Amino acid sequence: MRGGDIGPAGVVPAQLAQLPWRIIFLVIAIGVFGLLVLYSAASGNIRPWALNQGTRFFIFLAMAIVLSRIPESFWAMGAFPLYIAVLLMLIFVELLGAVAGGSQRWLDLGFIRLQPSELMKPVIVLACARFYELLPAAEIRRFGAIWPAAVLIGLPAGLVMLQPDLGTALMITAGGITVMFLAGIPLRLFIGGALALAVSIPIIVNYVLHDYQRKRVLTFLYPESDPLGTGYHISQSKIAIGSGGWFGKGFLQGTQSHLDYLPEGHTDFALATMMEEWGFMGGLFLIVAFGMLIKWGIGVSVRSNSRFSRLTAAALSATIFYYCAINMAMVMGLAPVVGVPLPLISFGGTATMTFMICLGILMSIDRQNRKVARW
Amino acid sequence: MVRITEATQAYSFSRRALVLGGLQGGVALVLAGRMAYLSVFENERYRLLADSNRINLTLTPPRRGWIVDRNGAPLANNRTDFRVDLIPDRMQDKPKTLDALQNILGFSQEDRARIETDLKRAAGFQPVQVLENLDWERFAAVSVRLPELPGVAPTRGFARNYPLGAGVGHLVGYVGTANAEQFKKEKDPLLVTPGFKLGKDGIEKQMEDRLRGTPGAKRVEVTAHGRLVRELATRPDSPGETVKLTIDAGLQEYTARRMGDESGSVTVFDCMTGQILAMVSMPAYDPNAFSDGISRSEWKMLAEDDHIPLMNKTLQGLYPPGSTFKPATALAALGAGVDPSRVIYCNGGYQLGNRRYGCLGRHGPMTMHTAIARSCNTYFYTVGREIGINNIAAAARALGFGAEYELPLPSQRYGTIPDEAWKLRRYKQQWTQSDTLNASIGQGYVLVSPFQLALSAARLASGKLVEPSLLLEPGKNFPALPFPPEHVAIVRAGMDEVVNGHGTAGASKLQIEGVRMGGKTGTAQVRRIMDATRGQGGAWKYRDHGLFICFAPVDNPRYAASVVIEHGMGGARAAAPIAKDVLTFLFDRPQAMKRLHALEAGWGGNINQRMAARAAAWKAGQAPQPPTAAPVPEDPAEAARGVAAAASNASVEALDPDAANLKPTGPLE
Secondary structure (H helix, E strand, O other): OOOOOOOOEOOEOHHHHHOOHHHHHHHHHHHHHHHHHHHHHOOOOOOOOHHHHHHHHHHHHHHHHHHHOOOHHHHHHHHHHHHHHHHHHHHHHHHHHHHHOOOOOOEEOOOOEEOHHHHHHHHHHHHHHHHHHHOOHHHHHOHHHOHHHHHHHHHHHHHHHHOOOHHHHHHHHHHHHHHHHHHOOOHHHHHHHHHHHHHHHHHHHHHHOOHHHHHHHHHHHOHHHOOOOHHHHHHHHHHHHHOOOOOOOOOOOOHHHHOOOOOOOOOOOHHHHHHHHHHHHHHHHHHHHHHHHHHHHHHHHHHOOOHHHHHHHHHHHHHHHHHHHHHHHHHOOOOOOOOOOOOOOOOOHHHHHHHHHHHHHHHHHHHHHHHHHHO | OOOOOHHHHHHHHHHHHHHHHHHHHHHHHHHHHHHHHHHHHOHHHHHHHHHHHHEEEEEEOOOOOOEEOOOOOEEEEEEEEEEEEEOHHHOOOHHHHHHHHHHHHOOOHHHHHHHHHHHHHOOOOOOEEEEEEEOHHHHHHHHHOHHHOOOEEEEEEEEEEOOOHHHHHHHHOOEEOOOHHHHHHHOOHHHHOOOOOEEOOHHHHHOHHHHHOEOEEEEEEEOOOOOEEEEEEEEOOEOOOOEEEOOOHHHHHHHHHHOOOOOEEEEEEEOOOOEEEEEEEEOOOOHHHHHOOOOHHHHHHHHHOOOOOOOOHHHHOOEOOHHHHHHHHHHHHHHOOOOOOOOEEEOOEEEEOOEEEEOOOOOEEEOHHHHHHHOOHHHHHHHHHHHOHHHHHHHHHHOOOOOOOOOOOOOOOOOEOOOHHHHHHHHOOOOOHHHHHHHHOOOOOOEEOHHHHHHHHHHHHHOEOOOOEOEOOOOOOOOEOOOOHHHHHHHHHHHHHHHHOOOOOHHHOOOOOOOOOEEEEEEEOOOOOOOOOOOOOOOHHHOOEEEEEEEEOOOOOOEEEEEEEOOOOOHHHHHHHHHHHHHHHHHOHHHHHHHHHHHHHHHOOOHHHHHHHHHHHHHHHHOOOOOOOOOOOOOHHHHHHHHHHHHHHHHHHHOOOHHHHHOOOOOOO
């Protein structure tokens, strides 16, 4: 799918006409649907969530459009400085938490509580892509192609695990590894890595994870072991989704969400709130919509000319995919509850911002591609 | 090693991007599949789960059906009961709320511990009972403070009420909360609904299905935090059926009161219809107290009483019938061809081999008529030995002994009508002549229940194979007894003579114009030891039992009854006077009441007053001791049956047949 080229030249300013409008409309469609869900989650009120979220959605969408005007070369040049800046912020919140006696994940910037760990999700992709762009092609099968990337990923992932935030740490790691995979690191390393991971999961669960995380993993494996604790989230979420049927109970008619049986119905479990009222068709709409978006992102990557933009575009699309897939799997009882929101649907400024940054960079690369094509 | 260039790298990238895209598409399919599985294929299941989340069903216990007497007077009905329950999900600060309730209601720490355990076990909206049977003041005190007591639900329900109290205890039974076993068996949430009680004994237990009714229900939509959103539907309860008994409430109450402090049993039949007009076992527990749940000390008092108030003696007590068995022997003799006018000379006893079987007197020449009237043992030893035990046993069974009857009451005992085959089976011994002599005067192995005695009286009086009934149903026609009517008439004439001629119960003649009572006295020995008092004095528990069977009017029998007074020292002395007053009540109430009032004045009040006095005296006697750890059994009915069984076994033990052999000159009339 190719975006843009809607307005006839001359009527609409060239800069506007150049925007990938199909993608922007797709994102607006998902976002507005998300606002409807939040409106219903508040029992038919725009407060406290829909209005707030709507404002942020359009502000961040505007920001994404602004980002799309930034030339690709800026992202390549700025990748490492951005990475170092966000890493410093991560260390800073960690220290802040240590001083305040407790764990803290965010910096209060007044208008938004900024989570540096969220910013790290696109930035890790930029940094890894930049690293592999700089790496001479012949080096890719050497050890020198692996350890710097592993350090790039390991530092922020480790810091985020300390917070402790398993979901975000997983997403950062996944984003970075996706770049490594696409960059051409030998396949046997991924297969070996996957095997090593399978072996080490029990060790991680037992020694690395925090109690509440371990409990969530165990509850995921044996939901009936804790029907009133963490398992309650999963089982109530499945009841909400399952009771929706083909077309759902109707807008504002959900009982699981409105009568508070569904916990976190406006944040991590917003998909369940949505599917209770919109049914299987609502869920399918989201999968198709996000699928089109991700397919566009991969298309952008394939059409790119530079190694940096190819890796970045594909890995950012994958990041959006991870968001959606992990959240949906978690809400439907296919994955442990790790606290990953559904972008554009779940209430929360940070996830929207991360998503819009990814979108902005993707649109920026797309613009570059078309410029090159025109030349 | 292959040289890696920019170009090969680009190629490798597009391949890997394709793989990544493919994997993502695959995951998307799995997610869509999962969505479809949950919301389409499992839809029905999850919709039910969602409904069971939001819809809360509260049961209201049905009003229990009444138990009424033959005229519609209530034996068991319902009274308004003020109760306070807790709804666990609506409570905010449990300890604080309990503190406040304890202040207002003043319940004990023991109660509080019970409530806390129940609260822990209760799920969501299942109410937990705090207290029932509250007086209006305390109920109102909770009601006005409701705003500060979230989760507290004062409820107006119904509690069982027995207007006749102890007078109907064993007959009607009592109700109580379901125990864990019953809940496991029925799985009905109604059983654990506060305020619901089910029958634990007597009619209440046996007629449970008809009495229970259908619970009402309230369906409400609630949030996860228990806030009520709206009421969806309310279904009123439908009360249980009324069960109408053949009992005459007035007669039942009179009989219970007339028995005074004696331990024993009275059963009155309508001998034409087989309907039971009164069935009293005394002393009895007060079913009102049992239904409210009795305290440890109340229970201990009842369990330790040597008059065994926990046992329904009418059906579960077994006694040697003594001379009240002689009509059966007489009918057997007539059937075997003994001439009723034949004269047998009584010289004060009967010689069998080297052993002498005594009579109470030297009656001289006896016919069947005079032998029944004066209860001559020699006469019955003689004919009994001539006709043999099997004839006697057959006649006894025809009169209703040795059998169980279809009654809506939990348990009956057959008793024993011995014969040759029975002894061989039971003791692996041959029947002896000595056994026959003992059996022919209702001693030895013979054991009957007071209920069977009354039935035998009804059959003798009507000449029909009367079957007993306790539930009021259209009358049945019974076939005639397997004895020629003239034989039965001879026995009845003898029983007429007992009361109205030269008989053993002359003192108990009815004082009613034109109505005569026929009867037969009996005295059953309790103990083998022949001490100086011969069962006529000494310690209460070693005295003889007094028995009496009767019917009236003699000319056209309508009523039949049996009276058994444990350790009453003789039928004529203890049992016949009670029978006289009870039958008088049926024909002339004022006369009967007058006599009762005179007696009660001497005893120290009516049943309730005397029970209260006894309880107070018992408590005073217990006071110095610390309360013992004898626990209240969870189900008093079960425990009571245990007590009753132990008691019966004891009495059978005491009546070991050897007793009669060791003591050939029994205290027989």
